[in-house]
Amino acid sequence: MDRPVLLYDGDCGFCTASVRFIDRHIPTRARIMPYQRADLAALGVTASRASREVLWVDERGRVSGAAQAVARLLTAAGGAWRPVGLLLRTPPLRWIALAAYRFVSKHRDRLPGGTPACALPPGRAPGTD
Structure with missing residues (x-):
């Protein structure tokens, strides 16, 4: 990669608004994309994990999730x-x-820009993988 x-x-909507903030204020060479449009298998990521947390995949294919994905960005x-x-x-x-x-991820459907579509699927908490 x-x-x-x-x-x-x-x-x-909350996640999309957060990405707009990144685009405007944080310089990055990373490709930022919705997991729904990514080749998850090529990135070594499951849809289940990507639906629960933001993910950072570095050039070596190492995956960081949740707050550590943001920290790496x-x-x-x-x-x-x-x-x-x-x-x-x-x-x-x-x-x-x-x-x-x-x-934040647990309540993202109630935050500014959030909608019922933002609710997390049932399962493990973000950052547990």
């Missing part, structure tokens, strides 16, 4: 975003970021 990929839920963006990403990857901030990510 020539550059990293950030996968998100393209059916979720920020780290790769460089500039002022890099130290933020590095901090989010370091305990105890890593654990706090995961708790915040789980809270």
Whole structure:
């Protein structure tokens, strides 16, 4: 893979609004795409996992999910975003970021831009893979 990929839920208005924020404010060479349009098998990701959490797949095919996907995006963006990403990857901030990510993902259908289509499917919590 020539550059990293950030996968998100393209059916979720909150997720789509978050990606628009990234496009406007965070420089990245990553391809950002809805998981529904990605070749998940080629990326080594299941639809079940992609439906539960944002995923970062680096150039080597390593997959990070939930808050760590966001942290890796920020780290790769460089500039002022890099130290933020590095901090989010370091305990105890890593654990706090995961708790915040789980809270937001659980309630994303009720957040600005969210719709009933944003509700998470039943199953394991984000960040448990």
